[in-house]
């Protein structure tokens with residue numbers, strides 16, 4: 001084994017291409033030993049964004065080698081993106097590189113290359129490995145300590161199987177320190193999170209839909225040192241449910257194995273959380289709150305579960321045919337009052353975050369005291385309204401939808417201007433007395449990515465709001481949904497806490513969604 005010197009790797013290109021944040025670690029400071037000659041036939045080179053394996057023996061073994069004639073000499077070279085490298089180690093003269101191998105457009109599985117190296121200078125090989133791991137992980141913490149919660153009923157009972165087949169092998173290959181617990185009853189995830197020692201875990205990973213992460217945020221929020229726990233422990237989703245929005249927004253996928261790779265490589269990302277007060281209760285929401293059409297189609301179609309996801313479409317069509325309206329009174333702390341202002345604010349912030357190479361941490365600290373959750377700046381739903389909130393009375397509201405993340409479902413980027421940690425909620429209101437054709441084309445605009453620009457979609461950024469539903473025309477109660485969970489049909493108030501929670505993401509800065517239309521300015 002011998003090591004050659006090569007020109008330094010262009011960190012800027014690596015960052016741009018792989019979206020992995022770089023840190024200046026000891027390994028990066030090692031002089032640029034980029035090629036490790038494992039044997040006379042095999043060399044391993046740290047390329048711009050990949051590990052390049054040159055293995056002459058691959059030619060001999062390949063079916064393209066006919067009678068010693070090399071038909072395609074590129075077969076001797078393989079590139080494994082650093083993003084896919086899970087772990088690498090040298091045990092005596094045995095070098096093993098574990099990586100996530102793509103087996104289809106929507107899945108990876110762990111694989112490895114193993115080489116017996118000619119040991120002459122183990123120290124240099126160790127150095128090379130350290131640089132490889134540094135390139136593989138960037139600012140992400142390797143070998144994360146992960147408390148895994150599996151909801152055995154998640155995703156119509158598939159979560160346990162998905163964990164065993166798609167998730168656990170990737171975590172094991174990445175040498176994560178994992179403890180698995182199955183939830184035994186509704187609310188168990190909240191109890192586990194409340195009892196959790198935050199110093200013992202980097203991550204709570206929910207093999208579930210969005211219901212379990214909702215519980216985990218709230219369980220951490222019940223701890224005496226809630227703000228500290230919410231900052232220290234990253235809550236992530238390894239998608240195994242019917243609604244997997246947390247993973248879509250942070251990992252860019254609903255595939256369990258790709259999401260696991262994203263979590264293994266994820267960087268800490270502060271996340272706004274919303275306090276919802278209703279009656280005497282205070283609940284944390286990480287995803288959305290809705291009233292009107294969306295809430296009705298979500299929690300109001302539970303009885304049609306047997307239809308699968310078609311229940312949302314059927315629910316929607318029934319309601320637009322019935323021209324449903326949802327009268328209510330709203331008070332809003334408005335930060336950006338129209339789409340132009342929202343779009344400008346989004347791109348200003350996204351650009352600033354992009355220039356800032358490190359994920360923003362502790363921009364606003366709630367943990368100066370060890371008291372639980374931060375105090376409510378705007379009081380609760382039972383207090384007088386803040387003086388500067390704008391009040392509106394709606395007789396014909398169709399949809400009231402406030403989002404903390406962009407995607408609410410695959411192909412449903414309802415809130416393209418949402419950012420993980422800006423201290424603002426994205427509030428959509430849509431009148432209910434529009435024509436059926438207009439309502440239908442609004443639904444279709446979500447899927448084709450033009451929803452933000454639909455004229456009757458009102459889009460604002462808010463610091464908080466209060467909504468007081470009035471009884472429906474037919475005298476029936478409507479529905480209120482918080483993170484997809486059914487809430488009582490009563491007034492509630494919401495207040496956004498900037499970066500109170502923590503999750504992991506690939507970028508540390510933005511959701512895995514395109515912003516609102518073209519960048520402006």
Ligand SMILES: Nc1ncnc2c1ncn2[C@@H]1O[C@H](COP(=O)(O)OP(=O)(O)OP(=O)(O)O)[C@@H](O)[C@H]1O
Nearest residue numbers: 154155183184185186187208209210211241242243
């Ligand atoms: N062992 C259990 N028994 C009953 N309910 C459970 C259990 N474990 C978790 N739950 C509950 O299941 C609910 C839904 O979980 P989750 O979001 O993970 O799954 P899902 O497949 O997306 O389902 P849904 O479509 O109902 O949201 C959670 O609110 C949680 O309280």
